[in-house]
Amino acid sequence: MSLQGKKIILGITGGIAAYKMNYLVRDLVKSGAEVKIVLTKSAQDFVSPLTLSTLSKHSVYTDFFDDNKTWNNHVELALWADLMLMAPCTAHTLAKITVGICDNFLMAVYMSAKCPVIIAPAMDLDMYAHPAVTRNLKTAESFGHTIIPAEFGELASGLTGQGRLAEPATILSVLENQFSDAKQTFAGKKFLITAGPTYENIDPVRFVGNHSSGKMGFDLAKEAAKRGAKVVLISGPSSQKVEDENIKLCKVTSAQEMFDEVFKYYEDADVAIMSAAVADYTPKVKAKEKIKKKDNELTIELIKNKDILRTMGEKKAQQFLVGFALETQNEEENARDKLIKKNLDMIVLNSLRDEGAGFANATNKVKIFTPTEEQSFSLKSKEAVAKDLLDFIEQKL
Ligand SMILES: Cc1cc2nc3c(=O)[nH]c(=O)nc-3n(C[C@H](O)[C@H](O)[C@H](O)COP(=O)(O)O)c2cc1C
The missing domain is CATH 3.40.50.1950 (Flavin prenyltransferase-like)
Known part of the structure; x- marks a missing residue:
């Protein structure tokens, strides 16, 4: 440039x-x-x-x-x-x-x-x-x-x-x-963004995880930084990369680590966008040694992880809090329910039923809900979706 x-x-x-x-x-x-x-x-x-x-x-x-x-x-x-x-x-x-x-x-x-x-x-x-x-x-x-x-x-x-x-x-x-063309509309604003999956260890070599690539969260972080925001990006295991003066990348593995890292930065944040696919459950016992193949069946008992988004909703002060919902059935009803129950300002729904939307794709198709409005978007690249979402948030701040 x-x-x-x-x-x-x-x-x-x-x-x-x-x-x-x-x-x-x-x-x-x-x-x-x-x-x-x-x-x-x-x-x-x-x-x-x-x-x-x-x-x-x-x-x-x-x-x-x-x-x-x-x-x-x-x-x-x-x-x-x-x-x-x-x-x-x-x-x-x-x-x-x-x-x-x-x-x-x-x-x-x-x-x-x-x-x-x-x-x-x-x-x-x-x-x-x-x-x-x-x-x-x-x-x-x-x-x-x-x-x-x-x-x-x-x-x-x-x-x-x-x-x-x-x-x-x-x-x-x-x-x-x-001097770049991007309007510095988020100058002085602090963003907290999560991305990627979490891995919940079963033993030293195996884990329970999901297919989230982290791309949506990384694209959101890049776009927010381009518009002048200072971004803390907390990511679970992901191959996505970012090098931007205005983005601080914190890498975590488990849901508990993500919880701890999020609450280091939440109090100070103006906008929090939680796009990570955090595991709801984690193995009750994490074996210290690799579990040996023995019986025909192996039962792993899972216990609930702390709900990061719900806790953020409970502690919300000045923050504009955005959640993501990935649903496979009763999508809109579940998303609206989550918006209210978790005290969010906005929720972004992506349905796995929509082709090209969700986890491992480079594209996404989203619908935004706030307590009073909703807006649908067509299937786009995740970079373009990030722009749409931040345009929407810009109007709300
Ligand atoms: C060899 C040397 C190196 C210095 N390096 C620094 C430095 O890297 N950062 C700093 O804040 N002050 C440094 N100082 C102290 C400043 O030069 C000093 O505070 C001075 O009053 C600064 O004046 P100014 O801010 O008007 O330029 C250094 C001083 C010396 C003698």
Whole structure:
């Protein structure tokens, strides 16, 4: 994707990762962006204004006045931009952002900017884990800024942990997404989505499972992220893959693990879409060793799993809660019943009787029910179904 003609301000602060900005600036210019760079005083200890001005083909700003004592108009610069990126953003500058301390040129530009702001923090692992930094990142997010979380890896201090600046390629893809055609209608919204089957162990090598591929949930997660949502995707065993800055993938195996993982994130979620095919029952006893072939018959006693969706309905506060129903008979009646009994805001019915719908297919045919409405859709690819469902949810939020 191209950033052709996009006007970007890059604010570089005094972290060791500042050197990576040479590569990012080169790539931004290559993809057609016009980049103007602001360096803090301490950033100049880490990167050279000459290198950056050569790569960006613009003079680099370091202060309110240039060498001829002419004012660098920070307001004009701020209003020129389509996007402002702070990378690497130090703990110091992040803190200033949250309280509005305007003591240098970069902060004056930031506070005058009306464009979207993206912040890529970088620091040593203990600094990054400090409650002040965690709180400040949350505050910056509450201002509507996008945070590109620091990555896990080896740090300049020699320690290993979370704190590394996201790679230039990751930052570039976040910028490209920002300018992509998709409307950022879910910006600032937190989605919790489940996908795939669950496996309930019988013994160390066998399980009770189902044919769910996980595709519907993964497509929902991708589409929600494309529209600006921050997504936690909790998936049972599935071959589906996702690489998206805005999707956190948590892999689980059993229904109990899915239950535990869901309730780590549910309280914070704005929208919860439960598309996983969770096992209703699990073997009462999970044999520690492989069960040997002996008798003609083997009886496995099953006990009920905790009902994740029902528990979510009981605990529901601000969340818009969406369930899925896969039925083989009395489809509509069962779906409506589930909607009410489990205190859902919406249920998506797919019937196994419809050819091409449901589990292992790449297509699906769904009908949506809310307590007051219903809407049917034709057979479509799961990507298209994800779009329909999210369009519907968009109207309800
Ligand atoms: C060698 C060195 C490396 C540093 N690396 C970081 C860093 O990665 N992240 C950070 O938040 N601060 C780092 N600091 C501290 C900042 O440079 C310091 O807080 C400074 O005041 C930041 O100013 P600024 O935010 O205006 O650029 C480092 C300092 C030194 C001397």
